[in-house]
Amino acid sequence: MLTCKKLVENGSEYLEGDMSRWQRFKFKMHLFMCTHCKRYIEQLKQTISMIGISPKQAPSEELHQKLAKEYQEAMEK
């Protein structure tokens, strides 16, 4: 039997499509019947998107200038 705990421990493998068809079928059946786990998988997806958009740093003016100069020089060659 696939427990909630096992499902949660392997949530990424499920999302990345990284399991056998039989495993996948067991996951789907469990998710069909268990609202907790269904919610967990939804929230895991949301979390992954949040991780992707969370970095918001801006380059320092100094770095920006250096790179602009580097680009300009390379283009003029």
Added chain:
Amino acid sequence: MSEKDLPEEKELIAGLMNNDQLLFSKVVKAYYPSMYSVAYAIAGHAIADEVVQEAWVSGIRALPKFEGRSKLKSWLIRIVANEAKTRLRKESRSVSLEAVNETWATDPRFDNRGHWNESNTEWDSASPDELLSANELQDCFDKHLELLPPNQKQVLNLRDVGGMEMEEICNILEVSSSNARVLLHRARDKMQQMVAHFQRTGKC
């Protein structure tokens, strides 16, 4: 400046090859957060900016040879990751090789039969953008990303921020694919728990 404000890929490459300095500057800004995060996860704060700079310098030089087999951003991320790894070797520190030392054995979320103890509550919003728009949540999120063990942070940043393939990640970090998978999921799961806690209590 974000990626959404950039022209689409073809136009982007054409512009960059054609000495469009304004566009170049937009691209630098738009890609910086991801490039920085990848450099930082592998090589640390102190040299992350230098790594980004070196990567761009190599990128600019190689631009005429860019064949568009991958997206420009993926290509640059790969250069950054390799550069960060090289720098780390030069400074003779190595990427953390500590084993996957956290186990799932005792997880208070589940009873001893593996069922949920607590009920997880619904989140305020379905949109990641909207969720992060709460300042306290973004702060808490950043803080927890920072607190992840180095090896989890590396895999998470390369995969979910840099969008790299798992196979490339394993090569760069020299970890087995099963370890990389565990590290990735462990990190994602911690972040999910952090957001869940914040949604439930309103506190970090």
